[in-house]
Amino acid sequence: MTKKISNLHIDVNMDTDSLSLKLKAIAKHATALANELERIDADELDKCKKCGGHVYTEKTFKDYKLVSEIRRCNDCLGEVAVK
Numbered sequence: 001m002t003k004k005i006s007n008l009h010i011d012v013n014m015d016t017d018s019l020s021l022k023l024k025a026i027a028k029h030a031t032a033l034a035n036e037l038e039r040i041d042a043d044e045l046d047k048c049k050k051c052g053g054h055v056y057t058e059k060t061f062k063d064y065k066l067v068s069e070i071r072r073c074n075d076c077l078g079e080v081a082v083k
Contacts, residue, residue, distance in 0.1 A: 028064065046071070048073035048075065048076060048078060050073065050076055050078050051073060051075050051076045051078075052075075053073045053074050053075030053076060054073070054074045054075070055071050055072065055073055055074065056071070056072060056074055057069060057070070057071050058070045058071070058072060
């Protein structure tokens with residue numbers, strides 16, 4: 001038994017600019033998260049020279065661009081380095 005299949009055509013029109021911008025924002029954040037996790041896995045955490053505590057990086061962004069980076073000790077809150 002042979003079934004005859006009809007030709008079905010569907011045209012979909014939509015504006016994808018908004019979706020594209022959202023996906024780009026997600027990709028930027030996912031990349032930053034992946035980089036941060038790789039640094040943690042690589043054990044690149046510095047030790048404070050004053051107290052031996054772990055050092056964290058405090059980053060400030062404006063319009064998705066890094067404007068300042070300060071490394072501080074988590075225990076004594078002393079500044080380790082400024083970029």
